[in-house]
Amino acid sequence: MKSVAQYYGPITIGTPPQNFQVLFDTGSSNLWVPCNDCPFTDIACKLHKRFECKKSSTCTATGQPFEIQYGTGSMKGTVDNDTVCFGGSSQWCTDKNQGFACAEEEPGITFVEAKFDGILGMGWDTISVNHIPQPMDQIFASPTCGQQVFAFWLNRDINNVVTGGEMTLCGMDPAHYTGPIAWEPLVAEDYWRIKLGAVAINGVTYTDGPVDSIVDTGTSLLTGPTEAIKKIQHAIGAIPFLNGEYLVECSKIPKMPNVTFTFGGQDFVLTAYDYVLQIQGNGGSEQCISGFIGLDIPAPAGPLWIMGDVFIGKFYSVFDHGNKRIGFAQAKSSAN
Structure with a gap:
């Protein structure tokens, strides 16, 4: 991958x-x-x-x-x-x-x-x-499938993309995560849909109570309702760009705040190094794009947040079909 x-x-x-x-x-x-x-x-x-x-x-x-x-x-x-x-x-x-x-x-x-x-x-x-x-x-x-699960490790190191990531079928790969797996039950069997307890920056919450979210390997960014995402972009110091995307000053990444997502009472923290996409342009120039983008999904499917590759890249993600749940663990970087 x-x-x-x-x-x-x-x-x-x-x-x-x-x-x-x-x-x-x-x-x-x-x-x-x-x-x-x-x-x-x-x-x-x-x-x-x-x-x-x-x-x-x-x-x-x-x-x-x-x-x-x-x-x-x-x-x-x-x-x-x-x-x-x-x-x-x-x-x-x-x-x-x-x-x-x-x-x-x-x-x-x-x-x-x-x-x-x-x-x-x-x-x-x-x-x-x-x-x-x-x-x-x-x-x-198949009788050769030991567990009805599949799992994703996504390499987010732009300087080392020899291996883009790993998908494991019928099991997990301990080489790509560390610590315990936190499990969250599905709330519906359509997408891989779980409850997102809260999204917070420096103690300020940007969700109004628990809200549905889906864990989606097919979405590059992390999406949420437009109004909430606008407030998050403001809080991290991002500047509006094109088509709903926001830019950040690359030099400010070390001082940008963490964004905390709560699932099942457990906090999952993205640092600016996780949620900012650093893109190398022509001639060695660098552009930094916020990994958050607004997306309003109407009922009945929405409103919801989409935990795309920006989130999955930080947390090894296990999709447990047999037990109807999703598990997250701290992903090991490609250097580990």
Whole structure:
């Protein structure tokens, strides 16, 4: 899994296997990859690897239409059935009846610039488009899967991105976290949704009582209701920039305040080094962007906070499907 803003990794589909890089996304529940017969006008498709059902002896093209909308970007296509394997090995594979979408239309620029080919959703089946069971259902049902969990360690060190991170299936990796795991039960089985007790800076709380939050590997930043995020940006000294993003002066990072998130009565603290994205520009210049951004999600799904990679990068995150809970532990840095 690589890139500080985009975390993705390998899967294969079909027989013989066709290789893809996908975003492992806990904020959605469908798998899709670009389709070989997408039109030449679909730039995103043409710039990425494409699945060809005819070249797989185990593929069945159902012709069933498929459409999905994300917070940014959307796609249309048709449903194929075939074998899906995680990590390019045969250890974690579905049977040939695994449904997924073959994308024939990816409008806009969202997916044009993506370093991944497609998306593999790891949310709950209740939000799966067309009610297609996701690949992890079959992995969890396998007798070789010791625990119905998967876990993420994300490397946030921009100077060491040889290893972008690690996703572990059916277990956890003690090499990537330290101390105990704090568990928080799910409040719904749609997204990986848990109660956020409070968000605070220097004793000032920016939430009005407990509020829903989702832990989402597919979101780069940390989002919350716009009004609350505006107050947080002001409190950390950030300056409005473009499209809801805020800049900070890089030189002020050492003096910026901590932001504390409370789950299950336990505090999880982000320092400015955690919540500011330091981006190297051309000619060695550096730009520092606040990792917080406003996003108003209407009822019934919202309002909610999205704990994206800014948070997951600090805390090793365990998604426990069997016990319907999420666990956080202090992540070890890539240098450890």
